[in-house]
Amino acid sequence: MSSSTNKPSKVLVLGGSRGIGAAIVRRFAAQGAHVTFTYVNSRESAEKLAAQTGSKALHLDSADRTALISTIESLGAIDVLVANAGVLRTGNPLEISPVEIDYLFQVNINASYHAAVSAAKNMPDNGRIVLIGSTNADRIPMGNASAYAASKSALQGMVKGLARDFGERGITVNVVQPGPTDTDMNPANGPRKDFMHSFMAIKRHVKDEEVAAMVAWLASAEANMVTGAALTVDGGFAA
Numbered sequence: 001m002s003s004s005t006n007k008p009s010k011v012l013v014l015g016g017s018r019g020i021g022a023a024i025v026r027r028f029a030a031q032g033a034h035v036t037f038t039y040v041n042s043r044e045s046a047e048k049l050a051a052q053t054g055s056k057a058l059h060l061d062s063a064d065r066t067a068l069i070s071t072i073e074s075l076g077a078i079d080v081l082v083a084n085a086g087v088l089r090t091g092n093p094l095e096i097s098p099v100e101i102d103y104l105f106q107v108n109i110n111a112s113y114h115a116a117v118s119a120a121k122n123m124p125d126n127g128r129i130v131l132i133g134s135t136n137a138d139r140i141p142m143g144n145a146s147a148y149a150a151s152k153s154a155l156q157g158m159v160k161g162l163a164r165d166f167g168e169r170g171i172t173v174n175v176v177q178p179g180p181t182d183t184d185m186n187p188a189n190g191p192r193k194d195f196m197h198s199f200m201a202i203k204r205h206v207k208d209e210e211v212a213a214m215v216a217w218l219a220s221a222e223a224n225m226v227t228g229a230a231l232t233v234d235g236g237f238a239a
């Protein structure tokens with residue numbers, strides 16, 4: 001990938017079968033990139049998206065560290081890695097199962113780290129690593145979501161450190177932090193929409209393609225010098 005054009009030819013999106021990940025797959029595929037994306041449960045959506053966009057769907061649970069690392073390394077030189085796969089578990093911390101919390105940390109934190117490092121091994125100069133975090137890393141104005149918020153805050157430190165580790169090769173590492181975004185995880189017509197909009201300057205859900213647009217910009221030559229940053233797309237939720 002040349003630093004003047006940064007036209008990504010090979011893109012890997014972890015968790016691309018639905019929601020924000022699917023919008024990122026569509027965005028890069030529309031730019032003519034060869035896109036591979038992973039999924040776990042949504043086989044039908046994954047196959048449909050792959051057929052629509054000419055991308056390739058791989059069944060891979062990000063929580064399976066061995067499979068994650070070997071799959072990424074086997075893909076060779078990836079220009080852009082987007083670690084989007086994420087899970088939300090809410091509930092009273094005194095009651096929620098520690099197994100569920102460990103799984104959340106595995107998918108949201110551990111997999112993001114191992115994927116970034118595995119992809120960096122064969123990544124060409126000026127490659128891109130984008131993690132999908134959350135505005136809840138900066139602001140969590142409700143209870144029962146501490147593990148989720150912690151998992152997304154961890155990504156802020158992760159991108160700062162990895163940006164320094166890979167900066168010599170022109171590889172940038174950033175986290176994109178969506179606010180309430182209209183997906184299965186957080187539908188725009190859900191029962192908590194008014195509560196969430198009450199924290200926003202622009203009182204509507206973010207659209208998945210608005211998050212994908214930020215990811216695409218980070219992958220472009222215009223963002224060559226943006227690294228170690230948290231870029232928030234949240235309608236002012238954390239403002």
Ligand SMILES: NC(=O)c1ccc[n+]([C@@H]2O[C@H](COP(=O)([O-])OP(=O)(O)OC[C@H]3O[C@@H](n4cnc5c(N)ncnc54)[C@H](OP(=O)(O)O)[C@@H]3O)[C@@H](O)[C@H]2O)c1
Pocket residue numbers: 014015016017018019020021022038039040041042043060061062063084085086087088107132133134135177178179180181182183184185186
């Ligand atoms: N929606 C929001 O309001 C919002 C706000 C801030 C941040 N985010 C973050 O944005 C990212 C995407 O969220 P979303 O709203 O699009 O969620 P979503 O609608 O629940 O979709 C999640 C996607 O991730 C995949 N995925 C989940 N666990 C996985 C695993 N263990 N391995 C591989 N893929 C996995 C799912 O695949 P399968 O269905 O195939 O299992 C699906 O494609 C997450 O990191 C989330 O935390 C979302």
